[in-house]
Amino acid sequence: MRFIDSHTHTYLRGPEDLELMAISGIEGVILCSFLPFQPHGFSTMYDLFRWLIENETYRLYKYGIHSRVAIGIHPKAIPESEVKMVLDHILTLFDNEKASALGEVGLETGSKEEEDVFIQQLRIANEYLVPIIVHTPRQNKQKILEKIISILDSENVDFSRVIIDHLTPDLIEKVKSIGAIVGLTVQPGKLTPKDIYDVITKYGPEGIVIDSDIGVNPSDPLALPRTAHYLSKEGVSGGDIQKIMYSNIRSLLPI
Template identity: 35%
Template sequence: MIDSHVHADTRPYEDFELMATVFDCVITHAHDPLKMRSFDVALDYFDKILGNEIAKARKNGLNMKACIGIHPRAIPPKIDYDVLKEYLKKENVVGVGEIGLEKCSKEEIEVFENQITIAREMDLPAVVHTPRTNKEAVTKNIVEVLESMDLPIDFKKKIVIEHVTKETVPIIWENDYKLGITVQPQKLTPNDAVEILGEYCEKRFLLNSDSSSAPSDILGVPKTVLKLKMAGFDEKVIRAVSHNNAADLFKIN
């Protein structure tokens, strides 16, 4: 199994061992742990993820990869996009994330577009956050921004729009983006995930727990796999959403 979206830097040491017992790989994403007073603070944070956190995972036998990017809630002044590109070439980096929109300000949209352009240039997957507040409206905005960029279909298939709900799946579905199903207290339950997967084809979904400092369940993905089995889903479908789709997208062996 792969948990395609966690924030390992918020989790206790013990969770690394627990994740190692269950997952073939987890993907940790840069987010908004503190105010980015300068771009250097963001770089120090990326160094922490790629240094301490990956090392902690390794020590516990956990295969962990990372997505690096500027989160909409933590935009520093004067972003040096060339330096960001250098970080995206570092070992264990498998994508640009977590990026996206929170309140849809002009600044957020600009930073989001710039990072999507970089992901496209570097042919990397991009992982796009949708907020808890105004989720439907902001998801529509995200799709509009992406559609206005005239992206080739092959690249659109590398963009994961995260934390979908029954209400937002139809907004995303007619385009070619992937969809992240986040099983987390206050987001979706394993049964909600089962319901969505019962209605749509599995090829475009990735399961994750978004484990962070918000209420989380580090076992959100395996619990959902169990519910899918109990609901009689085909083994192939279960394997796709809990492993293969993420493995293909992020090139994880």
């Protein structure tokens, strides 16, 4: 079985987790930009992107794990100042092909500031036609998802290159109906391997990607292999498991 974890913050975890991931067959990860506090300004964000692009990719490589970097301003970590400078820098990084995707971006509370920052980043992504990894919050998920979709729509974003992540099973139908990719997070407090089984038997494996979102919250570096093991034990075919754990993300974002 081959695995690509489609949403991680491995740079916030220790070496033991990277070793576990490598041993269990995780070949690649997507690194999403996020800081677990409000950054002061441009230099903090500059260093965050540099950390991911220059240091974390190399640290992962030493464990035999390939990576692609998604850069962006997370709605929970909008800098206190110099947002315009950060946006200009994001554009430069895409221009120089230093980053492969925009993310994670989106809305947390749906404030006007969050909306503005989200929209400006979508406009950059539209210029470079990069994949977009969209965060949805734990609170008010349905209402915020509707807001996210209407913004994506009004910015003419091509839904087929958008992953809408951390979805709950009740929202999958909506996201599939607009042609976006369904991101499912297996993590304490989010989804379990059993939830993934229920989703796959209901919707099939097309347009669905699985991730651990490992970072500062309690999370499982083995979320993918553990889920694959469960699905296999319950009789899901190897081909279907491979799609949600590896091929679907690979066709959007080659690793």
